[in-house]
Amino acid sequence: MLNLLNSFLLVAYLSIGISAQNTNFDPLKYVNQLIGTNNGGNVFAGATLPYGMAKAVADVDGQNTAGFSTDGSNVTGFSHMHDSGTGGNPSLGNFPLFPQFCDEDVVDNCNFLGAGRATQYVNESVVATPGYFALELVSGVKAEMTVSEHAALYHFTFPPNRTTRNGTAFSPLILLDLTDLSASRQNATISVDEKSGRMMGNGTFIPSFGGGSFMLHFCADFAGSTIKDNGIWVNNRAGTEPKELFVTRGINLFYIEAGAWIRFDPTESNEISARVGVSFISPEKACQNAETEIPGPTWDFEGLKTNAESTWREKLSGVSIEIGGADENLLTNFYSAMYRTMMSPQNYTGENPLWGSTEPYYDSFYCIWDAFRSQLPFLTIIDPISLSEMVRSLLDTYLHLGWLPDCRMSLCKGFTQGGSNADVVLADAYVKNLTGIDWNLALRAVINDAENEPLDWSNEGRGGLQSWKKYNYIPYLDYDYLGFGTNSRSISRTLEYSYDDYCVSILSKALGLANYTTYLARSGNWQNLYKDDMRSVINGNDTGFTGFLQPKYLNGTWGYQDPILCSPLDSFCSLTSNPQETFEDSIWEYQFFVPHDIATLITQLGGPDAFIDRLDFLHESGLTDIGNEPSFLTCFLYHYAGRPALSAQRVRTYIPDFFNTSTTGLPGNDDTGAMASFTAFCLSGLFPNPGQNVYFITPPFFESISFTNPLNGKVSTIRNVNFDPEVDQYIQSATLNGGNWTRNWIGHEFFSEGWTLELTLGGNESAWGTGDGDVPPSVSTSSMASMMF
The missing domain is CATH 1.20.1050.60 (alpha-1,2-mannosidase)
Structure with missing residues (x-):
């Protein structure tokens, strides 16, 4: 085995993938960002870095809590900041851009209002990979985007050779809207420089699940052609004068829509680039973020995209999987889930x-x-x-x-x-x-x-x-x-x-x-x-x-x-x-939410058998919403009753039926990676009791899975022996570093010290992990010192 302490850079290629020692394995190929982008998963599908502030994607007028959805709704803009997997009101989506041609090339014929400009996207055109997002509108405009930490870079390609009725070529127009996804703007400012086209400004907005307000600033630059004209717009009317604007929310239910626009002389390629920096400090800081992270005079889209891919590849390569004949979709399910756990919190x-x-x-x-x-x-x-x-x-x-x-x-x-x-x-x-x-x-x-x-x-x-x-x-x-x-x-x-x-x-x-x-x-x-x-x-x-x-x-x-x-x-x-x-x-x-004293709860509810009957009823009667976080721990509480096989069985009733690789493949809000982490843990064969040094052991869904500790390079491995992905299997016996292991749980030292846990599987529930000394500790049965593994 390679010495990972001395060969840490090779960790991305060690023992990962469909076959052992597949050095060509790329985890990015198994990230499907569209999982959970429909049916209430509210997953952010666009371009981002791990924990990145800039998150660029197309915003739609349907399920738009995270901006984009695969529900077939219409695109209303392309914005630069989002949250992922949240419920309730849409979050962020501030200062969207929107590209279009104006009818007969007259600015006032453009659709500036959100509802008027909303345009269907071509379903099969959507491409979402780590650090990159693209689609095509039915108008023929193609959009692709990538990001740095605090800035987004867009390429808008307008259909070439389109002319008005009198034969004049259409001029590509891009507008910036002083709004957000939930129309929470209280007031905003914008200015546009006549010569450079730079747009700067800010707005005050309301958070989607909190009190108070926040001010966000932006700085947008454009390139790709000479500027034809620019100005501001208010309530679907536009002009070249003045070049700056202050707008309030409006009165009563009337929300003032306003922003700035810029038109370009048509070119052979008709490709217009937009670089947008964002900041909570000032418009000048937003410009600095953009200029530092996406320097000019040319903006290296491919270099920025490659950097994002490399960053994600490094993050995802710390986990190695031997699939062992299991469904390859499980590999996609795992790496996609792992990816989603690193979108938030945002740095x-x-x-x-x-x-x-x-x-x-x-x-x-x-x-x-x-x-x-x-x-x-x-x-x-x-x-x-x-x-x-x-x-x-x-x-x-x-x-x-x-x-x-x-x-x-x-x-x-x-x-x-x-x-x-x-x-x-x-x-x-x-x-x-x-x-x-x-x-x-x-x-x-x-x-x-x-x-x-x-x-x-x-x-x-x-x-x-x-x-x-x-x-x-x-x-x-x-x-x-x-x-x-x-x-x-x-x-x-x-x-x-x-x-x-x-x-x-x-x-x-x-x-x-x-x-x-x-x-x-x-x-x-x-x-x-x-x-x-x-x-x-x-x-x-x-x-x-x-x-x-x-x-x-x-x-x-x-x-x-x-x-x-x-x-x-x-x-x-x-x-x-x-x-x-x-x-x-x-x-x-x-x-069942007594994570520290399940032993007392079992006694209170009538003993292990009665406890198990009640858990079974909870999960089988329709009372459980596995798309809500309180249900997670209940899948594994059978361990405390000395029946770890039932926890493994319970997990397999939810994965992959409720957690899978489809666009509707989440049973609820991803909640900034909660559903993702539940998926990844279950597939891995370990699940935590948070706040305690306890992981419940169940068979992984793969032949083996290994985690490389980013701090010391040590590798921990969970390996199934006699693995058969076609049938339900239960742990018959286990060894830890070659020694007999009967506990149905393990501590975090497994990961920090790089241990190996081998699980011998069979077709029937066994006596493994069922003894009084094998169950996880509870306050009423163990001293607090023994809670530390």
Whole structure:
């Protein structure tokens, strides 16, 4: 075997692909960016760098949360910043460009308004590869784009030799629209230089899932032909004078559409290039970003595209796969998922006008409620260097704003969905030995979450802390005068605060605080909402299960929420739409969210067999929405009942049926890589319990998969022995580095030390991993020290 410590540059070509030692393997060929671009996956399909700020793609008037969709809708522009996989309102898409010919070559005959200029794209023309996106409009205009970190480069090729009725050649026109995807602009400015054609300006916008506003700046340059004329446009009328504009939102429901335009003399090729720099600092900084990253006088499109491809190839080449006869689509599913885990959070270092700092600044934590479960833990394995920077950014945000964010986008505070979930991220980073982090600062930050209530806990920290400490649960209709937020989700917040406090106890004990026991005790508060005589009925039929979580008033008496409410069998519950005592999922799902003490939960629900029956019912009755993150962990909880084979079986009911390589191949919002990381982990054969040093073991979907540690070059491998991709297989026995291994879980040392785990498979469930000492640890059955592998 090659010594990867001395031959690190060869890692991209080692043991990857369809056959062993295939040195011609290119992981980029197995990235399908169109997965999840329809049916609510909301995946960004365009050109970007890993964690890049610039994200260029065509924007459509259909499912446009991430800009582009394969739903066959119309293109309204090409813009330079997006988020990926978010729900709710469309995000970013600021300052789109749009290329067109004007009827009879008269500027005022052009369609400047978004609805008027919307144009169908040719379905088979769409090309999306890492760092590149292209399509053709039915108007005949072809568009292709690539990016640097803070700038986008476009090539627009207009149909040549088109003439007006009097024989005059059409002049290519490109407009810039002072809007964004959700039409949230409050005000904006733009100027266009008559001679150079440079457009500069900015706008103030509203984030798509948060409070406040942000100002974004742009700088657009053009090349490819001589300038014929330019100017501004407002409400579908245009003129060559003046050359600058200030526009407000409008009045009542009337949204003023406005921007600038530029026309060019026709040429033989009719190819016009546009370079757009973006910045949160100033228009001048946007110009500097563009000029530095895409220098002139000629803009090297192919060089920029090649650089993006090389960057992505390096990131993706840390994972090696021997497919062993499995369906090649699984290879595409894995590398596409791995790719999507590295689009967000976005690296805005040097672009934060809110405070001065030498620390990294990452944005688009959208939201940590989604990301803490598997996306950020996946980065711990494949890109710990970037994840350490993200953690440092979270801590720097705490240092300057006073609170760890739970959600953050476009320099704004996003809405808190449940607990203070950055606490879990920090605990997970600690138990997995991430480096370069100020752990004393981390401890202060998580204790602040646990002890102090912010005035507005709808976008940071926790609410109801007075009741949390006094009553040991979050009451239904809580009386909370210390701060203000959406006074709902009393059940799901109780569960999340319990786990958050467990994570606080991990850091507190590790860093020598004697009162870690306070937080450890609070981590058991979830039990105070368990009503042992509660039953659940579906369509008039008793499910046969007794004992469910229920809301509880301040005086200790019980409230009521139907256990199936907020499930796929009933109705969706968000912060503002149908708010209930659980968030985005039902009591049926949330009853299993006790990640640190599943052993107690198993006892509470009647023992291992009853626990398994309830898990099976959850997954087989239609109550589970696998497209929502709370369902992820429930697929693997069979491990705690000594039945790891059932976890493996459960995973295979969802992959590839619900997670596959089609444009509709995601069951819900990708949530900045949450669905992607669930897919990648499941295919790999390991899945994390975040905040703990625990990975559940199931058979990989391939013959073997290897991870190269970016910090030390060590290679960890999971290998299936007797692998048969045509039938369901179960682990019969396992060895770790050649020695017998009976635990059905493993720690992060597997990745950091470069160990080899071999799983011997067979056609039937075996006794492997079923013993009392083989199950993952719980607080009630193990000391905290033993939680560290």
